[in-house]
Amino acid sequence: MNKKLLLSMHRKMLTIRLFEEKLNSLFLQGQIPGTLHLYNGQEACAVGVCENLNDKDWILSTHRPHGHAIAKGVSLQSMMAELFAKETGCCGGFGGSMHVGDINKGSVPAIAIVGGNIPIATGVALSFKMQKRKNVVCCFLGDGAINEGAFHEGVNMASIWGLPLIFVCENNLYGASTRIENMIGVEKLTDRLKGYGVKSFSVDGMDVTKVYTMINNLIKKIKFGQGPFFLECKTYRFVGHSRSDTNKYRQKSEEIFWKKKDPIIRIEKKLVKEKILDTLSIDKIHEEIKHELNQAVKFAKSSPHPKILNMKKYVYA
Amino acid sequence: MSMRNNKNSTQKMTIAESLRLTIQQEMERDKKVFCIGEDIGIKGGFGGAFTVTLGLSEQFGHERILDTPISETGIAGVAIGAALSGMRPIADVQYSDFLFCAMDQLVNQAAKLRFMSGGKLKVPMVMRAPGGATTRGSQHSQSLESYFLHVPGLKVVCPSTAYDAKGLLTAAIRDDSPVLFFEHKLLYGSKGNRAEKGSISPVGEVPLYDYTIPFGKAKIRKKGKDVTILGKLRSVYTALEASKILDQHTISCEVIDPRTIVPFDSKLLFNSVKKTGRLVIVDECTKTGGWAGEISALVQENIFKYLKKPVVRVTAPDTPVPFAPKLENFFIPQAKDVVKEVLKLF
Structure with missing residues (x-):
C-alpha cells in the first residue's frame, strides 16, 4: 500500500477520533445541544471505505454519522457548526448530530431511523x-439494522436489480445495549445474505488497510457489472451508545481486548515501522489536527443561529 | 404531427385514461420520469391495481415501468433515493391502505429530508394511492388523506375529474416536493370486468396537450348563495347530488372542490363562506382528527363573524370501514345525509 494513501488514511482516522474527543468535552461542558453517538473505535470502517470513493460516489449514513461524513470529505468547520446548531453548519443547523452530511461531497445527510437509509x-x-x-x-x-424490515426490502431489491451498491455493516456487537448474537437466529450475521443472493464478506474493521483493500476489490467487481455486495466490518465502539451510556452491559475484559486493536495506534505503529513517520512527526500531525479543530470551534461559535423565517422555507421545495 | 401537439384538441376520457395519458406524456417528455410499483408492467398483468399503467411497459420497457416485489417500504424508499439523485419517480402502492407499510419512509424520510438538510436536498417524487370504500373490507377501503395532512413536507392532491387528474398529476410529477396523489377507486371509470360496482366514473373532455393545474387552487363546482358545501374526491359528487335535491327546497348551494388539500386554497373557501354564512364539509375520512375538523377550525379562527351557523361535518363515523354493503353505505357520507344537515341550518 503506497505511502501517500497510508498517510491520508491515518490523518483522516485521527481527525475523526480527535473530532469526537473534542465534541465529547464540549458536550460535557454544556456547550453543544442535543445528544451524541460517538464513533471512537470504528474509524477504520469509515476511512477504509470512503478513501475508495470520489465526490460523485454517494454514501448513506446512520445515527452515528460523524466519522462517515468526515471520511467522505465534509468540512470540519461545517460539521462543527452543525453540532453547535449554527446556520453555517452542513445542514444549516437544521440537522444536528444525527443528520450531518453534504451532498456536494456525496455524503447524503444522515438518516437516523435504524435501517431507514437502506x-x-x-x-x-x-x-x-x-x-x-x-x-x-x-x-x-x-x-442492529439487519433486523429491520427495511433491510430485508432494500437488500432484496438491490439484489434482484443487480445494483452498484455495497452495504457496509459495522458490526460493533451491540445494538445500543443488546448483543447482536442474541437477536439473530443464524450463526453469523453474514449468513443472512445467502437468503438474498447477495455475496457477503467479513473483514477486520479495526484495520484500515484491510477495509480499504476489500472495498477496492468490491468496487472493481462492480465496475465489471457485479453487485450488490455486503461487507461486515468487525469493530467495536470505545464509548457508550449515546451520551448517557456508561456501558454497564459490557465486560471490562472485552473492552480491553478491543482497545488493544485500536485502529489508530495500529496504523501509527505501521507508519513508524515502515519508516514513513517517526513519533515526532506523528505528534506534529496530532497538533495540526487539534489546531484545525480549535479553528472549527471558533468558526462555529462565532456563526449565527439559524433563522426562524427559514423554517417554513425548507419544508417544501 | 401527433394529435397531442394540437393545442385545440381534446378527447373524452375517464380518470384512469387521463392518468395513463399523463404518465405517458410526462415519460415521453422527461427521461427522468419513471414508474415503480407492484404489478404495474407485467405482460398479461393488471397495469397497476386499477389499470392506470396498462400498456405503458410496452412503450417504455420494464426499466422505466419497474415492477417490484410486494415491499411498500422498499418502493417508497427506492423512490426517495432515486428522487434525491436526479430521477422523478412515480410510485404506486395499489391500495392507499398499504401506505401504512411505508410510513417511516414517507413521514420520517420523504417529508423531512429537505428540512433536515437545511433546504439542500429535494425529493421530487409522486406516490399514487387509490383510496375509498368499495366493499373490500377494512384494509382495502380507507380514505387516508387526513393522515398525511398532518405531515409537514408532504403535498396532498385529490383529483375528482378527468381534466383535473391530468393537470394535477402533471404538476405533481414536475413538483420538487414529495406529493401524495390520492385517487378514488369509484372515480376511475375502469371498463369491463375491472369496473367498480357503484362507480361514478366521471368522463370529461381532456386536452391532449400537456398542462398543469397549480396546487392550492380550489374550484367552484356549482355556484350558490345560501350554503357552502366543501368536499373532495367522491364527496364532490355527493355534494353535487345533495345540492340538486336542495334546489327543490329553494336552498342554493355553492359546491367547492379543493383539488389539493395541502396546500389548501383557504382564500376561495373563505370568500364563499363570507357570502353564504354557512359551511358543510363532506368527507369520506373518519371524523375525529380529520380534514373536516381542520377546515372547521380554520374557518372559525379566520372568519367566525361571518358564520350564521356552526360549521357542520358530514363524515364517515369513527369506525373501521365495514364490509357489508348495507353497513358500508351507512359509513360513506350520502347525499341524503348532507341534505338532512343542510336543512337544519335554515
Whole structure:
C-alpha cells in the first residue's frame, strides 16, 4: 500500500477520533445541544471505505454519522457548526448530530431511523444505474439494522436489480445495549445474505488497510457489472451508545481486548515501522489536527443561529 | 404531427385514461420520469391495481415501468433515493391502505429530508394511492388523506375529474416536493370486468396537450348563495347530488372542490363562506382528527363573524370501514345525509 494513501488514511482516522474527543468535552461542558453517538473505535470502517470513493460516489449514513461524513470529505468547520446548531453548519443547523452530511461531497445527510437509509441507498443505486452513471453507492449500517424490515426490502431489491451498491455493516456487537448474537437466529450475521443472493464478506474493521483493500476489490467487481455486495466490518465502539451510556452491559475484559486493536495506534505503529513517520512527526500531525479543530470551534461559535423565517422555507421545495 | 401537439384538441376520457395519458406524456417528455410499483408492467398483468399503467411497459420497457416485489417500504424508499439523485419517480402502492407499510419512509424520510438538510436536498417524487370504500373490507377501503395532512413536507392532491387528474398529476410529477396523489377507486371509470360496482366514473373532455393545474387552487363546482358545501374526491359528487335535491327546497348551494388539500386554497373557501354564512364539509375520512375538523377550525379562527351557523361535518363515523354493503353505505357520507344537515341550518 503506497505511502501517500497510508498517510491520508491515518490523518483522516485521527481527525475523526480527535473530532469526537473534542465534541465529547464540549458536550460535557454544556456547550453543544442535543445528544451524541460517538464513533471512537470504528474509524477504520469509515476511512477504509470512503478513501475508495470520489465526490460523485454517494454514501448513506446512520445515527452515528460523524466519522462517515468526515471520511467522505465534509468540512470540519461545517460539521462543527452543525453540532453547535449554527446556520453555517452542513445542514444549516437544521440537522444536528444525527443528520450531518453534504451532498456536494456525496455524503447524503444522515438518516437516523435504524435501517431507514437502506431502501433509500437502493434507490440511489438504481438511479445511478438508470442514468448510466459509473459511480457506486456505499450504505453504512449497524449490526442492529439487519433486523429491520427495511433491510430485508432494500437488500432484496438491490439484489434482484443487480445494483452498484455495497452495504457496509459495522458490526460493533451491540445494538445500543443488546448483543447482536442474541437477536439473530443464524450463526453469523453474514449468513443472512445467502437468503438474498447477495455475496457477503467479513473483514477486520479495526484495520484500515484491510477495509480499504476489500472495498477496492468490491468496487472493481462492480465496475465489471457485479453487485450488490455486503461487507461486515468487525469493530467495536470505545464509548457508550449515546451520551448517557456508561456501558454497564459490557465486560471490562472485552473492552480491553478491543482497545488493544485500536485502529489508530495500529496504523501509527505501521507508519513508524515502515519508516514513513517517526513519533515526532506523528505528534506534529496530532497538533495540526487539534489546531484545525480549535479553528472549527471558533468558526462555529462565532456563526449565527439559524433563522426562524427559514423554517417554513425548507419544508417544501 | 401527433394529435397531442394540437393545442385545440381534446378527447373524452375517464380518470384512469387521463392518468395513463399523463404518465405517458410526462415519460415521453422527461427521461427522468419513471414508474415503480407492484404489478404495474407485467405482460398479461393488471397495469397497476386499477389499470392506470396498462400498456405503458410496452412503450417504455420494464426499466422505466419497474415492477417490484410486494415491499411498500422498499418502493417508497427506492423512490426517495432515486428522487434525491436526479430521477422523478412515480410510485404506486395499489391500495392507499398499504401506505401504512411505508410510513417511516414517507413521514420520517420523504417529508423531512429537505428540512433536515437545511433546504439542500429535494425529493421530487409522486406516490399514487387509490383510496375509498368499495366493499373490500377494512384494509382495502380507507380514505387516508387526513393522515398525511398532518405531515409537514408532504403535498396532498385529490383529483375528482378527468381534466383535473391530468393537470394535477402533471404538476405533481414536475413538483420538487414529495406529493401524495390520492385517487378514488369509484372515480376511475375502469371498463369491463375491472369496473367498480357503484362507480361514478366521471368522463370529461381532456386536452391532449400537456398542462398543469397549480396546487392550492380550489374550484367552484356549482355556484350558490345560501350554503357552502366543501368536499373532495367522491364527496364532490355527493355534494353535487345533495345540492340538486336542495334546489327543490329553494336552498342554493355553492359546491367547492379543493383539488389539493395541502396546500389548501383557504382564500376561495373563505370568500364563499363570507357570502353564504354557512359551511358543510363532506368527507369520506373518519371524523375525529380529520380534514373536516381542520377546515372547521380554520374557518372559525379566520372568519367566525361571518358564520350564521356552526360549521357542520358530514363524515364517515369513527369506525373501521365495514364490509357489508348495507353497513358500508351507512359509513360513506350520502347525499341524503348532507341534505338532512343542510336543512337544519335554515
